[in-house]
Amino acid sequence: MAGFGLEQWVSYLGLERVVDPDKDHPVYRKPLDGKIIDLRQLDLLVAQRLRDLRTDRQLAQAKVAMLLGVKEATYARYENASSLMTVGRLLHVFEVLNITPEEFFDPLVNEQPSHSKADSREALRDQLMEETGDHLKKLDDTTLKMVHDLVLAMEPRTIDKQKGNGAAKAAP
Known part of the structure; x- marks a missing residue:
């Protein structure tokens, strides 16, 4: 059994014939994000x-x-x-x-599919979380403890802002 012919293999892989100026013969490439990158x-x-x-x-x-x-x-x-x-x-x-x-x-x-705004916000949040984690790994123990304490101190304020309208509570 001879296996795939050239055209079958090209079709199977989704390759496209392109002209490469550095080559004197055609080459076959796969489109990335819908286009062939030189x-x-x-x-x-x-x-x-x-x-x-x-x-x-x-x-x-x-x-x-x-x-x-x-x-x-x-x-x-x-x-x-x-x-x-x-x-x-x-x-x-x-x-x-x-x-x-x-x-x-x-x-x-990898192709970058179009995302909704919610997907984009989530992707940005994921990226920020990953990058922040990478930066935190580089900190010495003392500095990491200070950042940890700061985040803990900020957490209740962030939660309160998300729950209410920012107005102070009335006195009893």
């Missing part, structure tokens, strides 16, 4: 994701370069997509930034 654009998205993750972790390019064993100029070229990384180097970057390949690529390849 490979150069994809390289730029990967570079931007790399830069965003590094800055989110408050790491200097020099520090990441040192951890990777490359020159700072080399690492800077990775972040502006003027140099491309090998798969091995990219996996090393994931180790240094403490991220899985799935976490790295998920925002780049």
Whole structure:
């Protein structure tokens, strides 16, 4: 049994034939979010994701370069997509930034369906909760205790505002 023919495989995977200016023959790509992203654009998205993750972790390019064993100029070229990384180097970057390949690529390849306003608020809340948790993990014990106490002190006020109209209660 010969298996799928080219056209069957292309159809099965939902690929589209595209012209890549760097190739002298057609290539087949899968649309992302309803459109096919040029490979150069994809390289730029990967570079931007790399830069965003590094800055989110408050790491200097020099520090990441040192951890990777490359020159700072080399690492800077990775972040502006003027140099491309090998798969091995990219996996090393994931180790240094403490991220899985799935976490790295998920925002780049998953389609973003349209959401209602309630879904958007919930997604924003989820994102804020996750980012806040990430920041809290970086705090020393004393600072974390202070933030904890502050949140506890704010909680009754927040609940009261949600229940009432903000007016003071009448004296007995």
